[in-house]
Amino acid sequence: MAEINFIVILLIATVTAATPLMLASLGELVAERSGVLNLGVEGMMLVGASVAFAVAASSGSLLLGTVCGALAGALMSLVFAFLTLSCMANQVATGLALTIFGIGVSAYIGSGFTGVSLEVSGPLVVPFISDVTILGTFLLGLEPLTYVTIVLFFCVRWFLYKSRPGLMLRAVGDVPDAAHAIGFSVLGVRYLAVMFGGAMAGVAGAFLSVYYTPVWVENMTAGRGWIAVALVVFAAWNPTRIMFGALLFGGVTILQFHIQSANLGIPTQFLTMLPYAATIAVLVIISSDRARILLNTPASLAVPFRP
Amino acid sequence: MLRYLLHSIAALLAAYGLLGAPTGAVAEPLKVGFVYFSPVGETGWTAEHDKGRRVMEEALGDAVSATIVENVAYGPDALRVIRQLAADGHGLVYTTSFGFMDQTLEVAGLYPDATFMHLDGYKSADNMATYSLRYYEPSYLAGMVAGAMTKTGTIGYVSSFPLPAVLQIINGFALGARAMNPDVVVKVIEVNSWYDPGREREASDALFAQGVDIVAHVTDSTAPTLAAQKAGKMVIGFHSDRAQFGPDSQLTAVIPVWGDFYTRVTGSVIDGTWTNAPMWDSMAQGVLAIAPLGPMVPQDVVAQVEARQAEIVAGTFHPFQGPVRDQSGTERIAAGTVIPDADLYSMNWYVEGVEGTLPE
Structure with missing residues (x-):
């Protein structure tokens, strides 16, 4: 019984730690599928986190904070989209600049909220569900936003592979000239895809600052935005594999503390690095099939389109 | 350019001259600087130091005027901030993080007439002491x-x-x-x-x-x-x-609880009883x-x-x-x-x- 409980708590922690990565990666996936490489995920996440925390702390509403975080992320990505799509700026350089810009802006927005905490309620007890012990503990232990993320995963997968607009989006990312010739608005699709990516990154940041800690700290994403970008590439633009990679990252993040308790004598600095290294290593190995990568890579990724 | 340089040198000399002069008997308040490594915030390490700073200002009234500099990064930034405080005529500077140790020591060497208090470190000088608490x-x-x-x-x-x-x-x-x-x-x-x-x-x-x-x-x-x-x-x-x-x-x-501590130490600098003996205070001192x-x-x-x-x-x-x-x-x-x-x-x-x- 005790062991089962331990595993359930471990699973809850893993899924919760993976949630921000899932959100940000799914957003970036849609953007990249449309042919736009936005390396500014880290910056958009940070701005989302600081805006969401500021709004949540001021208004007391976590939901309002999350929505504002999404809007802030979308706004950041709009700047990126304007520069790269309308002004034809280099996507890689602009994305890097967006991250640096986001770090600064988020620090400025959050400066009044350092050392402030949101109040947290006690453990949730729902009569029927709490009684069904194991499953109940697991289901109630997850954040509501995690459920939203799982729903979003199915939506994104369905959208990309089963819906007409998704087909159009992939066409825009693969052969924009042909899509343009048929009469699709390549830039319009890309604008929307990039903004969806920005909004998702914003929600990912909001999850960290409003639900996860819930405290605002400068640079609190701690490289998760970069991992999200890496996940998309190393998962070969496959949403299911992205979810798997995010769970792996979350799992190792949580497991490192238990490894420490096991007294194996591994330096803690090494354990701190482990989630990043392990996630990338595993994804590189499972995605090392060249043919599959070529098949899945958006053919016009990061290539500007001139109508 | 040359004129600008001469101006800077003149300003620097003036600053040194001011500090070198014996401090006035009563009128001039002691300028006290606090260097924080993080923003003050509502709770936590720096918030507690700043609470102490406010208690000290209240207790000593017109005898002191305090300046705080928050969110100071370790390294060259800290050196610049601490030196600036000393150059502005702060007779006492508290650096409230271990990471400021070497920079505090360096500035203490440049401004022998100012007093420096560094938290949790192990380096001191004639005009610089360390302080810690028995947590x-x-x-x-x-x-x-x-x-x-x-x-x-x-x-x-x-x-x-x-x-x-x-x-x-x-x-x-x-x-x-x-x-x-x-x-x-x-x-x-x-x-x-x-x-x-x-x-x-x-x-x-x-x-x-x-x-x-x-x-x-x-x-x-x-x-x-x-x-x-x-x-x-x-x-x-x-x-x-x-x-x-x-x-x-x-x-x-x-x-x-920093209030009484900062009041006591600042008071000792004002009345000239301060020494550079390391302070390791306990619950007995409150x-x-x-x-x-x-x-x-x-x-x-x-x-x-x-x-x-x-x-x-x-x-x-x-x-x-x-x-x-x-x-x-x-x-x-x-x-x-x-x-x-x-x-x-x-x-x-x-x-x-x-x-x-x-x-x-």
């Missing part, structure tokens, strides 16, 4: 509370770095807990940071998963308190009384306290803790009094003796009952 004393009391309250017999500790100052706190805590319940085990997890709410939360949750029902921490954020509140477990706060964030979970908190015990703590535990606190303040009880054994069972402090300060300064072992590994 292990309130930690022992907090440990007593936790030892009495744990139902699982396992208490978690979210640690930052395996430094002597941190080990004193964890060991003091473990001794207090085991004084109330000799079977208590303290599990330590390091998060490799002084302030990382994400990892502090993850470490707290990991400890709860391992059967811990009370978590204590030597880190600076509210995350462990919030994690305990959310999980329905208990917590011992650190640096600030965080009861408002853990109304059902905070048993007590280990907190510094610089440390534990937050009011939570409503869940039974009366007899409150009475026991209060009695022990009185003994610590009176100097009749020392948390590290023998016999004390380390993790391997080797006796580190013989029965009837008290640990010498030098051994506290260089502490690199955990007491019996602590589960955690230290680097060789």
Whole structure:
């Protein structure tokens, strides 16, 4: 019984730690599928986190904070989209600049909220569900936003592979000239895809600052935005594999503390690095099939389109 | 260009000249500078220092005027800020983080007429002293509370770095807990940071998963308190009384009380009695306290803790009094003796009952 409980708590922690990565990666996936490489995920996440925390702390509403975080992320990505799509700026350089810009802006927005905490309620007890012990503990232990993320995963997968607009989006990312010739608005699709990516990154940041800690700290994403970008590439633009990679990252993040308790004598600095290294290593190995990568890579990724 | 250079030199000379002149008898207030490594915020390390700064300003009134510089990065930035304060005529500068040690020393050498107080370091000069607090004393009391309250017999500790100052706190805590319940085990997890709410939360949750029902921490954020509140477990706060964030979970908190300290030291600089002797103040000087015990703590535990606190303040009880054994069972402090300060300064072992590994 005790062991089962331990595993359930471990699973809850893993899924919760993976949630921000899932959100940000799914957003970036849609953007990249449309042919736009936005390396500014880290910056958009940070701005989302600081805006969401500021709004949540001021208004007391976590939901309002999350929505504002999404809007802030979308706004950041709009700047990126304007520069790269309308002004034809280099996507890689602009994305890097967006991250640096986001770090600064988020620090400025959050400066009044350092050392402030949101109040947290006690453990949730729902009569029927709490009684069904194991499953109940697991289901109630997850954040509501995690459920939203799982729903979003199915939506994104369905959208990309089963819906007409998704087909159009992939066409825009693969052969924009042909899509343009048929009469699709390549830039319009890309604008929307990039903004969806920005909004998702914003929600990912909001999850960290409003639900996860819930405290605002400068640079609190701690490289998760970069991992999200890496996940998309190393998962070969496959949403299911992205979810798997995010769970792996979350799992190792949580497991490192238990490894420490096991007294194996591994330096803690090494354990701190482990989630990043392990996630990338595993994804590189499972995605090392060249043919599959070529098949899945958006053919016009990061290539500007001139109508 | 040349003219600009000459101007700068003239300004610099003027600054030196002003500082070199003997300070006026009464009229001029002493300018006191505070260098903080983080923004002030509502709770935590810097917030407590700033609370102390305000108490000092109130107590000393017109005799002082204080300046704070927050969010100062370690390294060249710190050097620039501390030098600027000294150049602006601050006769006393407090640098409130270990990371400012070398920069404080360097500026102290440049401005021999100003006084510098550096927190938690080990370097000093004729005009620079170090100051620290004996956190292990309130930690022992907090440990007593936790030892009495744990139902699982396992208490978690979210640690930052395996430094002597941190080990004193964890060991003091473990001794207090085991004084109330000799079977208590303290599990330590390091998060490799002084302030990382994400990892502090993850470490707290990991400890709860391992059967811990009370978590204590030597880190600076509210995350462990919030994690305990959310999980329905208990917590011992650190640096600030965080009861408002853990109304059902905070048993007590280990907190510094800087107001009287800053008033006393600043006063000694004003009346010329300041010396560069290192200061290592304790509960007896009123610089440390534990937050009011939570409503869940039974009366007899409150009475026991209060009695022990009185003994610590009176100097009749020392948390590290023998016999004390380390993790391997080797006796580190013989029965009837008290640990010498030098051994506290260089502490690199955990007491019996602590589960955690230290680097060789």
